Amino acid sequence: MINTVTEINNSEGSQDPQASITFADFGLDPLVLKAVSEQGYNTPTPIQAQAIPYVLAGRDLMGAAQTGTGKTAAFVLPIIQKLLPSASSSASPARHPIRALVLTPTRELAVQVSENAANYSRHTDLRSTVVFGGVDMQPQVSLLRGGIEILIATPGRLLDHIGSKTANLSQVEILVLDEADRMLDMGFLPDLQRIINLIPAKRQTLLFSATFSSEIKKLAQSYLINPVTVEVARQNAAADTVSQVVHFVSSGDKQSAIVKILDSRARLGLTRQCIIFTNSRLGCARLARALERDGIKAGAIHGDKSQGERTLTLDAFKSGAIEVLVATDVAARGLDIPAMPCVINHELPYSAEDFIHRIGRTGRAGSTGDAIALVDDSEKRLLDDIEKLMKRKLPVMPLPEVKPGQTSDPFFYMPYQSNSPSKLDSGPSGQDGVKKAGIISAKPTVGALLGGSKKK
Secondary structure (H helix, E strand, C coil): CCCCCEEEEEECCCCCCCCCCHHHCCCHHHHHHHHHHHHHCCCCHHHHHHHHHCCCCCCCEEEEEECCCCCCHHHHHHHHHHHHHHHHHHHHHHHHCCCCEEECCHHHHHHHHHHHHHHHCCCCCCEEEECCCCCCCCHHHHHHCCCCCEEEEEEEHHHHHHHHCCCCCCCCCCCEECHHHHHCCCCCCHHHHHHHCCCCCCCCEEECHHHHHHHHHHHHHHHHHCCCCEECCCCCCCCCCEEEEEEEHHHHHHHHEEEHHHHHHHHHHCCCCCEEEECCHHHHHHHHHHHHHHCCEEEEECCCCCCCHHHHHHHHHCCCCCEEEEEHHHHHCCCCCCCCCCEECCCCCHHHHHHHHHHHCHHHHCCEEEEEEEECCHHHHHHHHHHHHHHCCCCCCCCCCCCCHHCCCCCCHHHHHHHHCCCCCCCCCHHHHHCCCCCCCCCCCCHHHHCCCCCC
């Protein structure tokens, strides 16, 4: 396939492409604009501002942006617009063939995309649904047989439906590979190949990824034709709305360190709600139980949990019924909680790129957030890899020392400066009119020399 790539890069110092653009400027149908407005959005994010015109023009596209920057709407909105001429109010399934297929690596991300598709197409006659594993197939079969234009799916479950002849991909016009790098990491390449072989060669293909590794570029060469590449942030960088800090802690002291951090945040008037990442399913479950014994309302989400259990835990977390969500990397992508105030890495991931995705759960959609890493001696090499990838040194600070009544001390150590609201919002990405973060200053104040930062 032809692979002449045009790069559109909105790096630092370039003009803000969204400075004077609104969603109405894309020529979207009034029914789509009405749905966008009802979600509270008027101004597109950079990835939306740059990608949507190319998608509407029918170009194959590689889109790179940090998580929480509105990637989902960047492809959902133009897909709905392009399919509107085929929309039908007929009840006949034959009038509603699958015309757009979105493949995602995880159930959580599939649900997020599905919610966006449903919200933005609500005033049209287009139908959408989502299929993923871990749940009964029959309700999904009924929806597919009724006819839908936009299908969001995880690869394994889609192949199940194809094998059962309840999903026909022969009329797919648009294919989206969302979080393509994660799909490769999870070993989905053979499944992707089987699925793509069933889709017409004459199609539009969109590939979205947080990072563009050499493997992703090879994938693009195989499946995309003359793609335009849109990058709206420095590659392998965390969002500027995330304040990062590293605490060196021995492995045996990490649990108590988490309790100390959460207590410190509470004394500073910040919420204790956060996502804590671990590397193993067993370690995830153990840590959640240990935090419960310490009086912290915690829940665990990992690959051994059924979809129903994961959904219940996530809903309890969003509602505030539990304060802490302990998760493996199954939750590093696809959790769309724009106001998530804090992420803690109980263990550093083995892949430096996974660190970017983990901390991308906070500081989303313009909200500020704190990313805290607990690092023991055995993880220093992993920290070096992360800093090499991010091309920066992460600030190292001692753990906060919390004593009763100490918050009135003008020299009280305050490493967590996030202004994140305490109430979680599970709405879609792409909000405008949000505050910029206050990044931890590398220049110490007088108070910092005495073990803290002086209150202003």
